[in-house]
Amino acid sequence: MTKAFQQLERAPAYMKVYRAIEERISDGTLKDGAHLPTEAELCAQFGVTRSTVREGLRLLEQTGLIVRGAAKKFFIRRPNSNDIAAAASKSFALGGVTFSEVWDALATLYPEAARLAAKRLSKAKVAELKAVRASLEAAKGDDHEATVAGAVEFFQQIAKGLDNRVMLAMLQSLNLMIGESLRHVIAGAPKAKDRILNAQKKLVEAFEARDADLAADWMAKHIDDLKRGYQVAKVDLDEPIL
Amino acid sequence: MTKAFQQLERAPAYMKVYRAIEERISDGTLKDGAHLPTEAELCAQFGVTRSTVREGLRLLEQTGLIVRGAAKKFFIRRPNSNDIAAAASKSFALGGVTFSEVWDALATLYPEAARLAAKRLSKAKVAELKAVRASLEAAKGDDHEATVAGAVEFFQQIAKGLDNRVMLAMLQSLNLMIGESLRHVIAGAPKAKDRILNAQKKLVEAFEARDADLAADWMAKHIDDLKRGYQVAKVDLDEPIL
DNA sequence: AATAATCCGGTTGTCCGACAATAACAATAT
DNA sequence: ATATTGTTATTGTCGGACAACCGGATTATT
Numbered sequence A, B: 001m002t003k004a005f006q007q008l009e010r011a012p013a014y015m016k017v018y019r020a021i022e023e024r025i026s027d028g029t030l031k032d033g034a035h036l037p038t039e040a041e042l043c044a045q046f047g048v049t050r051s052t053v054r055e056g057l058r059l060l061e062q063t064g065l066i067v068r069g070a071a072k073k074f075f076i077r078r079p080n081s082n083d084i085a086a087a088a089s090k091s092f093a094l095g096g097v098t099f100s101e102v103w104d105a106l107a108t109l110y111p112e113a114a115r116l117a118a119k120r121l122s123k124a125k126v127a128e129l130k131a132v133r134a135s136l137e138a139a140k141g142d143d144h145e146a147t148v149a150g151a152v153e154f155f156q157q158i159a160k161g162l163d164n165r166v167m168l169a170m171l172q173s174l175n176l177m178i179g180e181s182l183r184h185v186i187a188g189a190p191k192a193k194d195r196i197l198n199a200q201k202k203l204v205e206a207f208e209a210r211d212a213d214l215a216a217d218w219m220a221k222h223i224d225d226l227k228r229g230y231q232v233a234k235v236d237l238d239e240p241i242l
Numbered sequence C: 001a002a003t004a005a006t007c008c009g010g011t012t013g014t015c016c017g018a019c020a021a022t023a024a025c026a027a028t029a030t
Numbered sequence D: 001a002t003a004t005t006g007t008t009a010t011t012g013t014c015g016g017a018c019a020a021c022c023g024g025a026t027t028a029t030t
Helices: A013-026 A039-046 A050-063 A081-095 A099-120 A123-138 A144-161 A165-188 A192-208 A212-232 B013-026 B039-046 B050-063 B081-095 B099-120 B123-138 B144-161 B165-188 B192-208 B212-232
Strands: A066-068 A074-076 B066-068 B074-076
Touching (some): A013 A050, A039 A050, A050 A066, A050 B050, A081 A165, A099 A165, A099 A192, A099 A212, A123 A192, A144 A165, A165 A192, A165 A212, A192 A212, B013 B039, B050 B074, B099 B165, B123 B144, B123 B192, B144 B192, B165 B192
Antiparallel strands (some): A066 A074, B066 B074
């Protein structure tokens, strides 16, 4: 029996354009920061029309592999944790995940993140955390925006201090998802700020003492506390975020 | 002084098309599974040409919000954990994250996942895990593909059993990143399969006993063991995956 | 009548050519 | 020297065209 033919490659040309350029990026031929040839040039190279090239570019654009700089020219940019986090949290929102799923993840991930942070945070990072806390403390008590920002920024700095882009992206996507909704809660919970400040203080102390268990413990309490705010504010945790 | 004019909205039309449709999806006007109007119809509705509409569609396509079904028609699909995980791990790879970052995240997340699993896994899920393990045990010892598949599938089923789409997506993206490279390692480590089977056995026992600490403990050992395989195989953990 | 081959209309994928809008750059005027 | 005004290259959008493809209706075959 003759060998069956291999299924032949049938993908739209715009997809091939996309994959070809992506390939060049991942194998390093197109370096980060380099700017893409003009559309006309790409047409010539691939032997397709501008419409087709442009459709391919839209795919790259959405993937975040190219961004337009000044003069509307595209240049290459490898996706960083911010991009991944933003894309992920957007997809989660569109996918209809619920508050409780997000909080569940927060409660699971962040205490461990704090544990790592206690071992790993540089002195400079700890100092930065202290500064974030101080500026939150200095803000007026009724400035809810500042409270939200301070709470999220504290999380953000811990995530960054772990020196791990994978974990950073994951924690950041969680931050993005809660950040928005936290606003409503804090405005309705008068004592929230004090409790946040206290948790942050204990966390910083644990980081300075390099006490991983203590850090994890306080982080768990902190998360739990924020979550309770949602219940007080009568947010239905089984509702989709968004 | 007259009030200054507000900066007027200037985004490319294809972007507006993208956002308009995305909006309709997220607000539920376009329900999951519904099929998009034809390109010609969209042209009419938006008052732009097909080229423009198509560029917008490419953005939606890459976001994963629309997929083409039979007859090449697009229909709406809210992104699920698989999509998010696949997109994230691809971006991580393109972003050049290293093995050690991935393993670091694995070692941090999975023990906690196991802890949750011990509390949360349904009896049916535990049975399924047992089945996965059994089929790995039944596979021939030199069938490295089966060993890799069995190891990854075990992780996968735990992640699914947590009943949390956020955590599922995160754990899945880790699975995707290690799965590929695990192949090389297992082929070079003769005793790997036995150790994997043993860890899986202990994990199942812990799940059945609902012993969270024990589950976390064995998961940590399991992950650590797999990681050691990389060092034995002399994989440079500071190299980018990919 | 049941099945296979054929035709057909609608839709997508690709191409071509054109032009307005824009932004960087060069040339000019004040 | 600075501000203003072309100049030019490139992108954004348009309109139309046509082949490839798909599903379903139609016809032919048994």
